[in-house]
Amino acid sequence: MKNMVTEKHGETKDVEVDYARLRIPFGPVHPALKEPVSLRVTVRKEEIVDVDIVLGHVHRGIEGLAENRNLVQTLYLVERVCGICSHSHTTCYVQALEEIGEIKPPERALYLRTLIFELERIHSHLFLLGVLAYEIGFDTLFMFTWHVRESILDLFEKITGNRVHHSMNTLGGVRWDVDQSMVEEIMSTMKNLHKYVQQIHDSFQDKSVEKRLCDVGFLAKDEAIRLCVVGPTARGSGVDMDVRRDHPYAAYNDLREDFSVVVKEKGDVYARTEVRILELFESINIIQKILAKLPGGNIRVEDNIIKLMRRIPQGEAISLVEAPRGELLYFVKTNVKGGLSRLKIRTPTIPNVLGLKPMLVGCEIADIPVIIASVDPCMACANRITVVDAVTGEEETMDTSVLRRKR
Amino acid sequence: MDVITAFLLTFPIVFVISLLFDGIDRKIHARMQRRIGPPIIQPFYDFIKLLNKERIVPAMASSQIFTVLPTLAAASSILSSAILFTSVMSGTSFGGDLVVVFYLLAMSSVLVTIGGSSSGNPYGAIGFSRKMTMLIAYEVPLLLSFLSVFLKINSTSYYNAILTQVKVGSMLALAFPSMAVSAVAFLLCIPAAADAVPFDVSEAKTEIIYGPLVEYSGPYLALFKLAKASSNLSLTFLACTLFFYLPALFGDGDSLWLGAFIVCLLLALILWFLTITVPRTVFARMKVGQAFKFYWIVALPLSVIAVVLSALGL
Numbered sequence: 001m002k003n004m005v006t007e008k009h010g011e012t013k014d015v016e017v018d019y020a021r022l023r024i025p026f027g028p029v030h031p032a033l034k035e036p037v038s039l040r041v042t043v044r045k046e047e048i049v050d051v052d053i054v055l056g057h058v059h060r061g062i063e064g065l066a067e068n069r070n071l072v073q074t075l076y077l078v079e080r081v082c083g084i085c086s087h088s089h090t091t092c093y094v095q096a097l098e099e100i101g102e103i104k105p106p107e108r109a110l111y112l113r114t115l116i117f118e119l120e121r122i123h124s125h126l127f128l129l130g131v132l133a134y135e136i137g138f139d140t141l142f143m144f145t146w147h148v149r150e151s152i153l154d155l156f157e158k159i160t161g162n163r164v165h166h167s168m169n170t171l172g173g174v175r176w177d178v179d180q181s182m183v184e185e186i187m188s189t190m191k192n193l194h195k196y197v198q199q200i201h202d203s204f205q206d207k208s209v210e211k212r213l214c215d216v217g218f219l220a221k222d223e224a225i226r227l228c229v230v231g232p233t234a235r236g237s238g239v240d241m242d243v244r245r246d247h248p249y250a251a252y253n254d255l256r257e258d259f260s261v262v263v264k265e266k267g268d269v270y271a272r273t274e275v276r277i278l279e280l281f282e283s284i285n286i287i288q289k290i291l292a293k294l295p296g297g298n299i300r301v302e303d304n305i306i307k308l309m310r311r312i313p314q315g316e317a318i319s320l321v322e323a324p325r326g327e328l329l330y331f332v333k334t335n336v337k338g339g340l341s342r343l344k345i346r347t348p349t350i351p352n353v354l355g356l357k358p359m360l361v362g363c364e365i366a367d368i369p370v371i372i373a374s375v376d377p378c379m380a381c382a383n384r385i386t387v388v389d390a391v392t393g394e395e396e397t398m399d400t401s402v403l404r405r406k407r
Numbered sequence: 408m409d410v411i412t413a414f415l416l417t418f419p420i421v422f423v424i425s426l427l428f429d430g431i432d433r434k435i436h437a438r439m440q441r442r443i444g445p446p447i448i449q450p451f452y453d454f455i456k457l458l459n460k461e462r463i464v465p466a467m468a469s470s471q472i473f474t475v476l477p478t479l480a481a482a483s484s485i486l487s488s489a490i491l492f493t494s495v496m497s498g499t500s501f502g503g504d505l506v507v508v509f510y511l512l513a514m515s516s517v518l519v520t521i522g523g524s525s526s527g528n529p530y531g532a533i534g535f536s537r538k539m540t541m542l543i544a545y546e547v548p549l550l551l552s553f554l555s556v557f558l559k560i561n562s563t564s565y566y567n568a569i570l571t572q573v574k575v576g577s578m579l580a581l582a583f584p585s586m587a588v589s590a591v592a593f594l595l596c597i598p599a600a601a602d603a604v605p606f607d608v609s610e611a612k613t614e615i616i617y618g619p620l621v622e623y624s625g626p627y628l629a630l631f632k633l634a635k636a637s638s639n640l641s642l643t644f645l646a647c648t649l650f651f652y653l654p655a656l657f658g659d660g661d662s663l664w665l666g667a668f669i670v671c672l673l674l675a676l677i678l679w680f681l682t683i684t685v686p687r688t689v690f691a692r693m694k695v696g697q698a699f700k701f702y703w704i705v706a707l708p709l710s711v712i713a714v715v716l717s718a719l720g721l
Contacts, residue, residue: 032613137692143440
């Protein structure tokens, strides 16, 4: 249907108006979303024809805050970038500082870091699998998955005293040690977990689940490489990348033989889900190996963290870790006063969220929730960065002065 | 029992029983998911709480349709249950009442979706189009299943169906192969008519935020919840009395109307559990296309077979 539409500047323009198209505001508040993100989805009947992704609803200015704090305070600040992968953020940050200050944490500390890292990966993946089940209306699987996840959270509480923000890392080591009885408890939990994860794996192969997850949300391999998607999202599209293997950190160099990188070629939602389920088995295996060869010795080089902080000179470093959602990058630039002159965080959700558009276009409305969930977006992570919508140009950039005024 | 007394008595019974069954359904659903679940009388709390809430009509909505339809939907589904209950309790019915019940049941779900689409919310519109697709999918097999019963009992009256079972001394679904097939088709249609999980595409909360119900709150939502609960009750009660009239095994229905009624209610609860609670616990939600395909490939041929067998006198 042709319509004459008057533009802003008084010109008339021949625009094709398609009345079968419907623009649905998907978010920022929607039952399918764990965190606020706004998708403006244009649909024709049930088919998606266009998607606009608008970020920035939970922008908290963490990078700016970090510049007003000292190095130790920032350690606790970056932990709060994300609730699910808090340990990844602190590990990444602490690694950069240790690089600048030439501090070498003891072996045992590196192993304990890796232990918490893998526990966190299990808890994050279980969280996502539950959400995926919930999105397709399979509440029973959702309840079961989260019930299993509780055992990991209990372990966190027993090891570090906290369920979500573990505060495990400190400069030059870790804060909490595990004793022999704890090692045995983790071992037995892992044994049970292996059984439960097998059940979850079987449930995800159920016909009614497969019907919803297979053949939706395709992301081709070359598209995945072009958009630089990372983590399980990339590995589900056949891109063989994993920071743990490619740039080993913490104790992963010693554990090189004990895990393999799970890669699936198909690139649909089911492939991404399966990558995560199989990674759970890998993580359980890694944890058992860590506990078997846990070296003795101290858990940190120095108890007085302030003394250690003063030892860090001016300098800059880049640090990489494989967070549950993919590659996490920190750029840290310290100044002479024991503070930061620049902190740059590039979370895995930023590239992954860009992958949503090619996944969504051509699918149905019913697929939106599963597809969004399948990249496991962590909006609180992504929204420290101001994103300007290049398509409409409507979004204003939130610079520091705007943020201050709004406060 | 006097027909008028029975009819007037059924309204409070429908109200209490439908919300009670809804509560039992939620409790069992929760226990099957290893949750504690809400108290069994939670739907009553919800109903009273919602009635006391503010009435909100969106500015975009066509307000008259938006506000009248909840009442009509609740009225039609309660009426459908009331007709069935009165028949069983008083032992009378009028010709064509099964057609009226079928109409009222379809009516209450159509009214909900029309109310949703009048709200001006795009999710309401999507819910409307999905519900219309689903109606075409499950109403045809449901209607054919009714038709096979009409052919079998040579009547469109509800009480005649019960009388036939009493006369035969067995349940309809056990006595005749055509009725067994018809019962299967009918039971397959219940989850879709009740918007239970594998077929709740029109309300899918993670996809389209309860579709038609997205803008409804307060007393309107309370009425819709009541409408849904009583239409579920009416469907399951209808299924158990049409095909599985258990009291028929124990002699004539006239002398023990109250006992027969209670037995039928318990049977309805069991059918509710089997056709609504179990599917919504063990399955994931289907897409519209998949649900439509299921009904036209599985339920429709079954109901056609039932009609053919019934016409052949089996």
